[in-house]
Amino acid sequence: MSANLVRARLCSDGGYIPLSASGVPSPFRSELAEGSAFFVHRPQPGSHFPVGHSARLRANGDDYCFEFQVQCRVKARPRGTVFIVGELREGPMQLNLVTRALCRVLLGFVQKQAARRGIELRYSFGDKTSLPSIAFPVLAADRMVMSKEPAQLPIDTDEDKGTWEIRDGKLVSIDRSELMLDEEHYVTIMFATSVIDLHSWCLTGIPGVRNLDLRQFWGNQALHVALFEDDPLTGRRIFLELELASVSSSDEVSGDPAEPPSAVEAVAPTTEVRETVVELTDAAVEEPEAISPDDAPDVERMSFYSEGDAVSGGSKSTSSDDPEPGDEDDDVQSRISTYSRGLVEQLNRKAPGEGSLSVEDISHDVAHADGGSNSVDIPWYLLNGAGDLWWCIVFRGRTCWRHNSQLCALCSALGAQRLRLEGNSSVQDLEAGRRLASRLLEQGCSVPGLLEEFTSAEVAVGTLLSGEVRPRKQAMFIGVVEAEGRIAERYARLYGETLRWRVPGQGLSRSEEVAVELRRCEVSTTSVAGAQALVLRMPQRGFVFLAKDPAHQGVISDCLQSCVIRGDVEPATEGWGLMPAGLASPTCAPSASTHLQEVWAAVRRHVASFAAMVPGQQRAAVAATTVQQRAVEAATSVQQRAVEAATSVQQRAASAASTVQLPVHILRPAAPWHDPLQRWPKGRIVINNAEPWLQGPPAPVLALSAGLLRCAVDAQGGGEPAVRELTARSCALKCASLAGLGEQDLWCFWVNTFHCLIIHAQLVAGRPRMVQHMVSFFNNCSYVVAGHVLSLAEIEHCILRKHMTKPRMLLVKSIVRIWPRTEEDFETRPCMNAPPCPAACFSCRPDWRLNLVLNAANHGSADAVPVFEAMTEDQFERAIRRAIRSTLDCCGSTGREAIELPYSLYRYRDDAPPGAAGDTVERRWARALVPELLSANVRITFGTYGWTMRPRLDLIPGQDDVEFVSI
The missing domain is CATH 3.30.1520 (PX Domain)
Known part of the structure; x- marks a missing residue:
């Protein structure tokens, strides 16, 4: 396998001669100067390329990539400033968004280094009058040596920076101002760096950036380094030229490479020239002609298909709703x-x-x-x-x-x-x-x-959304906030009063259909990612839609309002003939159908005229479109307007009173809890995923959990509005940030969250009656907390009891079902955008008192729950004691002759605190809970476990007294 090697060549007598990278000096001669050059580069790892001076690259504890020394005597004294320039001669720099930003980094790094030394820096990205280049005065070199006779290269100096003169064979330090570039002196310029690796053609060690490939800026072009004079009278005079290129080792061995392009006489780069060679054009205007289908990359289409369609050969069949090739x-x-x-x-x-x-x-x-x-x-x-x-x-x-x-x-x-x-x-x-x-x-x-x-x-x-409307199919592309931090543009169609779209599946999984019943929904506006959005809130779910621009938003609003304002309906005709329930009649039905047809007719005219306009006219037509649609609506029948007005008054009254009634079927786990994005196991009932949370991370999270628990307790007798308010407030848990919570506060947060979820789940999913239903209840009813879906079983066994013992019960692995996740999953792979939390936030410290504090909402637990807030350690201990006393009173009994302990202590008997030598498990528990009643004759037993769910949970009495002060 061939490796890349640097190829260096000197310009001498009008041609190029090789300059070895192994440290062999090469003489050169030009019309304006003569001398020699020395170049040594660190070999590639594992390379057998001979290097004679590799030790000097590691001298004095430094680790340089290469060292370059050039010794020259000019044949005519320069009249202006002499510069060292690196430039590209084969083509301009092709910068894109990232490489342009990286150029800014490189210039900032070089400028910072130059500013420390007071060096003048010149650069150009290249244009019609200049080449891409960067230049600085030669007197800014780190080391320079002056002599009257040619000196043998390489020259070794004791310091990394300075100026010397060779006198009687010794280096004598002199001031940089004494250095002379004339016909009588040889000047040796030395440069060594650990930043540029010419073999791999990359920059290394840039702060914040590791290895930066230079080929992404100018491809495989060679870099031409020149020593020139910026003469204000005669122009640019070149004393020395050097070509550097990265080539394959096989090309280097095969023979002499092709002659490079001859040096061009370009205008010396000046500080006034800082423009790129590219010109800006409008992509939206250019794209149909400039980007042909043959040149365009393949784009994976979204495949939509119905639940009954089979997948064969890895392909998916599409439903009739979805775009098909050719349409x-x-x-x-x-x-x-x-x-x-x-x-x-x-x-x-x-x-x-x-x-x-x-x-x-x-x-x-x-x-x-x-x-x-x-x-x-x-x-x-x-x-x-x-x-x-x-x-x-x-x-x-x-x-x-x-x-x-x-x-x-x-x-x-x-x-x-x-x-x-x-x-x-x-x-x-x-x-x-x-x-x-x-x-x-x-x-x-x-x-x-x-x-x-x-x-x-x-x-x-809005620039990224298409805003396409298809009136004939009663469909459009709309932006849907599918999850916190996720927006997807979906192809949605309106069937009667149901808005439907499909979400593509992952891999070979089927796509999922989302159906939004628009009846009885509330429509409001908000802002998402800097764009206007529509919020639809139904009794079960809430959705957020983004529009491309005001015209697109107007079309969406009008089409949705045409369904919303009529309330509960029955289909009058196929597709769009809809009338309010109880008001349908032969004279009224055509009015409703005509109304919707006129709305979509206006949409068709709007789309056609809007597409024919130039961009300037399109912006001017936005307001006119809304006026046109309002005029169409105003032309509807008097009877239809009366029906709409009456319904609108009812909706405004209901919104003002905040007493919108939830439908009865919300009390059972149903389709609304199914996740079309397939982010968690099927069957999960994620209670607080009712609508996207758009208000950012809530703070403080411990106070949030305490407030939610109080709200859940109150909602048990507050009716459906209270349940709906609790569900809306619990959505904040999805974006909660647990980072920074101490061990005590973290334990309190998860206990509050568990108790809130177990009450909330019964209000929404119903109270389980049978044992098998209770097992499913604890395994499936879940909250999204800090971006992760966690069921009741997972909060208890994977978080609160993570560092405690396992329960002593038969078939525990078959009863307690968890979704296995690693610490890396909790830190890096949430199911929505949420503040990052360390994995330690999803595990609590062990505390045996948890067995008496945690409430399963059945008769095997207390009839009341504690509320934990930010408190001192002493207040926390008193709250724990009250919770323990409540559990002992409800699930056990204490006396001088007999002590009955709650059954949960038997199930988790391995958590019993240490006792005296020879103590049984029962006596260890009793010694920790009621030591004053423990005697040699007292009989200690465990009670029975009541699986039946309690109809209600209250707060432990005394929870709101002065002892609980939020800190």
Whole structure:
């Protein structure tokens, strides 16, 4: 296998001669100077390439990649400043979004080093008058030696920096101002670095960035290094030229390579030239012609199919709802994919008005990175209608969207493992990628200029949504907030008063259909990821829809309102003939059907006219479209308007009173609890996943759990409105941040959460009556806490009892079903966007008193639960004692002659605290609980266990007295 080697060649007598990288000096001669050059480079690991001076690269504790020394005597004294320049002569730099940001990092790093030494820095990205280059004065070199006669190379110096003169064969230190470039002196310029590895053609050791491949900036071009004079009268005069290139070792051995292009006389780079060679064009206008189908990459289509369809050969059959090849909806997906690629290309080019990178901007970035406030977050990702993945990045309060390929390229540049994410990746994989990328971007904040350049071009979420409407099929593409931190553009169709769309399955799993019954729903507006959104709240679930722009939002609102305002209905005609229940009549039914037909007719006219307009006219038509639709609605029959007005008044009154009644079937586990994203095992009833939580992480979380527990206790007699309020409030647990909680507070939080869930689950899923139903109840009723789905059984056995003993019961593994997850899963793979928490937050300290505090809501436990808040250790101990006393009073009895302990202590008898020598398990428990009653003659037994669920749980009396003060 051939390895890459650096090829160095000197320009001498009008041609190129090889310069060995093994430390063999080579003489050169040109019209303006003569001398010799020395070059030694560290060999590749495992390479047998001979190196004669490798030891000097590790001298004085340093580990240099290479050392370069050039000794020359000019034939005519320079009249201007002499520079060392590195430039590209074969083509311009092809910068994209990531490489442009990395260029900012490199310039910031070089500028910071140059500023410390007071060095003038010149650079150019290349344009019609200059080559891509970077230059600095030759007198800024670290080491320089002056002599009257040629000296044998290499020259060794005792210090890494300085200026010397050879006198009588010895090095004498002199001031840099005494150095002369003239016809009588030889000047040796020495340069050594550990930053540039010319074999691998990469930069190493850049702060915040590990290895940076230089080929991503200019491909396989050679780097030309020249020593030239910037003469204001005669122009550029070159004294020395050197070519550096990375080639395969097999090419190096095969023979002399082809002659490189001759050196061009380019204008010397100046500080005024800082523009890239690319021009910005509008991707949206360019994409149909510039991006042909043959050049476009393959885009994986979203496959929709019904539950009854079989999967054969790894392919999925589509339902009649979904876009098929050749129809207009499949063409929409193709256009979405083409537009997405065009937008990526636009971001890779220079943004309008962004300007070139300047030294002043970079210096500001360096100062901000050193002492400024940096914050970066990735709160959302978006799957557009073609399945392309986009990420929302918030940096210093500024929001922008970047394509998945661009974020992965940036993370790769920051030195981490490559992110292998796609639009069809599982939710857990995407969340793991989000957390890894967030950590890398936090690391990138310390790199001056990197994130500033990467996030400089603003892209709004509305730009990424297609906003396509298909009036003939009564369908449209809408953005759906499917989970916290996840937005997906779905192809939704309206069937009567039911809005339906499908979510593609993972791998070979079937796609899942989502059906939203629009009757009796409440519609409101909010803001998501900087865009306007519609919130639909039904008695069972809540949904959030994003629109592309005001025109698209108006279309969605009108179509939804046409169903919402009529309340409960029965189909009058196939598809869209719908009337309010109890009001259908031969004269009324055509009115409702005509109303909906007119709405969609207006939508068709709007889409057709909107597509024919130029962008400027489209923006002007947004308001006109809404006016047109309002005019269509105003033309409906008087009777229909009266029905709508009466229904609207009822809805406003119900909203104001906050007493919207839940349907009776919410009290049973049903389809609304099924997760179409397949994030957790089937059969789970996730109580607090009723709607997306958009308000950010709640704080403090211990107070949140205490408040929810009190709300759950009150909801037992508060009716359906109280249950609905409890469900809405419990959604905050999904984004709770447990990091920073102490051992006591963490234990209290999970006990509160367990008790709240066991009450809440009975209110929503019903009270289990039989033993097998109770087993299913504890294994399936779950909360999402800190991004992870946890059932009652998992909270008890995997968190609260993780470091305690296992229960003594038959077939425990068959009764207690858990979803096995590792500590890495808890830290990196949540099922939604939530604040990261260490794995230690999902395990509590062992405490044998848990056996008497934890309440299973049955007759084997107490009839009341404690509420734990932030409290002192003394207050915590008193609260524990009250909980223990409550359990002993309800499930046991104490006396001088007999003590009956709760059965739970027998089930967890291995948790019994140590006692006296020879004590039985019963006496150890009694000694810890009621030592004052323990005697030699007292009889100690365990009570029976009552499986029957209690109809109600209350708070332990005295919970709200002055002893409980929130700290």
